[in-house]
Amino acid sequence: MKSEREFFENYLIKKNLRETPQRGMILDAFLKREEHITAEQLYDIVKKCDPSIGQATVYRVLRLIVESGLAREVDFSDGVMRYEHCYNHPHHDHLVCKGCGKTVEVVDSVIEELQKRVAESFGFELTDHEMYLYGNCADCRKKLQG
Amino acid sequence: MKSEREFFENYLIKKNLRETPQRGMILDAFLKREEHITAEQLYDIVKKCDPSIGQATVYRVLRLIVESGLAREVDFSDGVMRYEHCYNHPHHDHLVCKGCGKTVEVVDSVIEELQKRVAESFGFELTDHEMYLYGNCADCRKKLQG
DNA sequence: GCCATATTGATAATGATAATCATTAGCAAC
DNA sequence: GTTGCTAATGATTATCATTATCAATATGGC
Structure with a gap:
């Protein structure tokens, strides 16, 4: 858990991106969840902590998480993209x-x-x-x- | 070519659906094309024969063609569905x-x-x-x- | 603290496909 | 061939997930 956060922070630094409470919150919610999650589900979870969060931000951060290498997209052909862990979670x-x-x-x-x-x-x-x-x-x- | 048409006509009869010029035209255009095709590409082709054709009809007939077993959907994850032949064209x-x-x-x-x-x-x-x-x-x- | 710049949230836009609906056309029975 | 029932069509609008826009705000190096 700790190392995932560090991993993400390193990614942000490397890309000259900033650390923000929203990014931290969304990442935490994603990491806590072990199964696949959709952007909408993640949005619902995060809204409970901070109702002012925008869903565009969830989409944006989810993309960052993927780009950093912590998550991967999964497409079950039902029209919604899902995201799953990548870190210490080998290909399958x-x-x-x-x-x-x-x-x-x-x-x-x-x-x-x-x-x-x-x-x-x-x-x-x-x-x-x-x-x-x-x-x-x-x-x-x-x-x-x- | 002949048998594909018959196959489709049989499907229409079995399902109590009607044979129409639009269905014939769209099917022909699909059969003529050997590679994958998107709904939009098919629409463009068919429009040249009959500019009055609606693109909703193309989507509808394409679905019928799939249901009949003459075509299958292919999804290369680029946001557009493609359709390819199925008849005498084994799984791959x-x-x-x-x-x-x-x-x-x-x-x-x-x-x-x-x-x-x-x-x-x-x-x-x-x-x-x-x-x-x-x-x-x-x-x-x-x-x-x- | 200041400033340049990145980030945010709200909202509108996008793009593929599906639904709606009035009009038209196919076809079986007469 | 007309009638009548029902399916099909085309135009248009809706949907739904995801992106882009943009003004307002927050971040981090100085």
């Missing part, structure tokens, strides 16, 4: 239940390796990827049958 | 060059199998997936170095 992909929206973080090193090889076989240097697995979780399947 | 994923935007269709049956297994290991039944590999193509890398 997502398994999403189409029924209840539950998500599970997954990694498969073999898949990762194959992705790199596939890209290379077409002369590409892989820099990044997105993988979303959509399906129905055990609970939802049970409900549908029962 | 995409390799996208971050430099020039060039895309390559890729499939790797081992990855596909592993995706299914990963999902199952969390109790999910995989119905669908999205995978986008982002990188730099050989040409773009050469340009950057030269």
Whole structure:
């Protein structure tokens, strides 16, 4: 927790940006939350501490957090961007239940390796990827049958 | 080409929908195009044949084409939905060059199998997936170095 | 404390797509 | 071929997440 804050402060200094109470507050709220969060959800949380905060600021700070490397954007194709932790939180992909929206973080090193090889076989240097697995979780399947 | 039209007409009949010149025209324009296309691009093409066509109709027919199974949506995360052929065009994923935007269709049956297994290991039944590999193509890398 | 400059909050703008609604067109039964 | 029912169209407006604008304010080095 401490180190994330320092990390962010270092980023601000490096970019000649200023430390402000809003930035601190938004960062804290983001760090406290372990799961994905949307800009709106974060706005709602932060408003409770400081009702005068503007949602544009939340969007702006969220972008800073991403640029600093503390967060990453996740897009489940439902029209809203979500943000998840990046710091000490290694890369992973997502398994999403189409029924209840539950998500599970997954990694498969073999898949990762194959992705790199596939890209290379077409002369590409892989820099990044997105993988979303959509399906129905055990609970939802049970409900549908029962 | 013939069979795609029949396929679409069958879909319309099955759903009690009507065959209209606009639907025919938009479908034709979509089928003629081999690569991905956006709603806006399709609108521009179709407008040349019939300037009175509305862009809402393009969006509507595009949705019908997807529902019929002739097209599938592709989202390269740039804020615009693209549509690609589905008919006699088996599932594949995409390799996208971050430099020039060039895309390559890729499939790797081992990855596909592993995706299914990963999902199952969390109790999910995989119905669908999205995978986008982002990188730099050989040409773009050469340009950057030269 | 002062000043240059970054930041804020409110609000309007944007851009893709969806909804609305009056008008028009397809088609089955007569 | 007319009628009548219903679906489809085009124009327009709405929506919704995210950005840009801009005047007012706060920050941090001097």
